Amino acid sequence: xxxxxxxxxxxELLQLRFxxxxxxTGRSEATLTRRLSHVTIHLAPGADWDSPERQRWxxxxxxxxxxxxxxxxxxxxxxxxxxxxxxxYHGVTIKRMHTRWGSCxxxxxxxxSLWLMLAPAHLVDYVIKHELxxxxxxxxxxxxxxxxxxxxxGRARQLEREMKQFARSLFAQRGRLR
Numbered sequence: 001x002x003x004x005x006x007x008x009x010x011x012e013l014l015q016l017r018f019x020x021x022x023x024x025t026g027r028s029e030a031t032l033t034r035r036l037s038h039v040t041i042h043l044a045p046g047a048d049w050d051s052p053e054r055q056r057w058x059x060x061x062x063x064x065x066x067x068x069x070x071x072x073x074x075x076x077x078x079x080x081x082x083x084x085x086x087x088x089y090h091g092v093t094i095k096r097m098h099t100r101w102g103s104c105x106x107x108x109x110x111x112x113s114l115w116l117m118l119a120p121a122h123l124v125d126y127v128i129k130h131e132l133x134x135x136x137x138x139x140x141x142x143x144x145x146x147x148x149x150x151x152x153x154g155r156a157r158q159l160e161r162e163m164k165q166f167a168r169s170l171f172a173q174r175g176r177l178r
Contacts, residue, residue: 003058004049012121013037014069018058020045030061037073039065063096066114070094074112078128085151087135101127101163104134123166126152126159 009016014037021042024031031042041061048054075092082089090108097103097113104110110131116124129151137144148156 001059003055003062005043009118011117011119013073013124014039014066014117016062016065016069017041018043032061032065034065034068037069039069041065063114066117067094067096070112070114070117074116074124074128077125078110078112078132081125081128081151082132085129085132087132089132089135101167102131104131104138106138108135118170119163119166123159123163126163130160 003018005018005020007018016039018041021031022045024042024044025046027044029044029047033040033042043049049058071094074094078089078092081087088108089104089110092110092112094114095111097111097115100111100113101116101119102110102112112127112131116127119127130148133144133148133151136147145156152159
């Protein structure tokens with residue numbers, strides 16, 4: 001995805017931005033400040049941030065910050081929801097998945113995409129509930145949707161549509177996530 005100074009993430013779970021910092025001139029290409037869920041990536045002015053190499057580097061920095069924030073936020077949300085619904089999972093891993101928001105193995109291992117940090121909190125919670133529902137039903141059949149409806153107050157299909165719409169708008173805005 002193309003990253004420039006207009007790039008922002010502003011969700012309930014994460015606020016991230018890039019900005020130029022004249023104090024970096026001649027010292028460093030970039031620095032970072034992080035406070036809880038607020039991340040600012042300071043870039044040296046005058047550098048060619050549009051070059052393909054620099055764009056790859058900026059995308060890698062973005063992905064790493066999303067991973068750090070996801071590891072700090074998502075496991076506790078997963079734990080809380082698992083307790084609420086009296087479910088037990090084996091482990092959770094944050095991954096840089098490109099085609100899925102999450103997955104659940106038959107062994108009870110849950111994988112969550114670091115790109116979830118771009119989503120609104122209620123959709124992050126929907127994905128977590130979706131994966132937790134797989135602990136009881138590994139397919140997407142009627143029993144799975146009944147379990148997910150139980151967890152979402154009867155809103156499973158609505159939230160699924162909303163998540164798909166969010167994904168389409170995200171990819172339309174940002175291009176392919178790497």
